[in-house]
Amino acid sequence: MMEDFNSETDSDYTSYWRDWFVSSRGNEYFCEIDEDYLTDRFNLTGLNTEVPYYQYALDLVTDVFDLDADDDLREQIEKSARHLYGLVHARYIVTTRGLAKMLEKYKKCDFGKCPRVICDGHPLLPMGQADLPNMTTVKLYCPKCEDIYNPKSSRHASIDGAYFGTSFHSILFQVYPALNPEKSLRRYEPRIYGFKVHAAAALARWQDNQRDELHYRLGEFDMSYRFIEESESEDDVEFDEGASEVRTERVTGDAASGRMDLGN
Structure with a gap:
């Protein structure tokens, strides 16, 4: 929603949309996408058919939005911009730069810790169970017990899993194999x-x-x-x-x- 952004003018809104989006409550799982990645049309191939008001949404995400529209239209464009950012995000986090940013968040436990007691609070990673949007919400993967969990917060639980994809966590440990934790034989015995x-x-x-x-x-x-x-x-x-x-x-x-x- 436009009113969620605490700014005085529309120009402030468009100038800092990505910063505002990533720092908003409920969007902690996302990393900031580089501007040069967003402006490269090759990286956006096929998304124009999946996102309503695509060009306006892209202008908003890339901070060049300049349209005098009523509140209803602005709200639709804002919704499309969120969806567009999420779809591009799934592509960006499997690039070298995107993996590095997500790795930094993973090391800081920004995605939470495994609720399984025997995992000793091992950091989690966001993942999707489908690459197509509107199918499943985001889950959290523990590389130690190799199981997936639901996010604790309802804000995170409503995020589309397609914004992270099904391959990100596997690619991360392929690129950084030293981070893959050793598996344990420990288990609870009733x-x-x-x-x-x-x-x-x-x-x-x-x-x-x-x-x-x-x-x-x-x-x-x-x-x-x-x-x-x-x-x-x-x-x-x-x-x-x-x-x-x-x-x-x-x-x-x-x-x-x-x-x-x-x-x-």
Whole structure:
């Protein structure tokens, strides 16, 4: 809404629209898009058919808006400008400059921390579950537990997920692999008077078997992957046909036991 911008004149509004938009409450997930990126028509390819009042909205976002219009039209142009900025934002944050800006916000925990206790407050990243607008709202991805969560604030929960896209968080860790946290074996184990709950314990055994099987399969292809809690000595494992047969028998038996324990 135009009246949300606390300025005295329309010229002040158009001169600082991007600064105002990024700093507004509820828009903390967005970074400021560089002006040269917005003025390059190649970066805006196809958006003219998706945004009403496209040219006026672009003029407003790029601070060259100069139109004497009534309040209703201004409100429509403002809405279109927000939508246009969000769509361009999804493209910008996968560029080198955009990734650097989002990385800075990620390090400062501007997107919040993982609510999972075992993740120890690891920073989150915004992501969309669809690249097309008006399908899903933005979610928050935790790279440590590799799960997604709803934003706490209702202001953030109403943001379109397409403004961040489905690939941003994955590209970020491809470009900055050192930031990808180590995965942990730690998990909560429900107990009654100190004893593990039977069904949960059976599920935990099945998950452990699946993880061991993944280690074995990676070892066959000379690929190594170690969790935080695993010792260095576990890296040196030999794989031969005899061990494969024993391994297959053990996994099959444990899997059957797990199904029985779970009542399947």
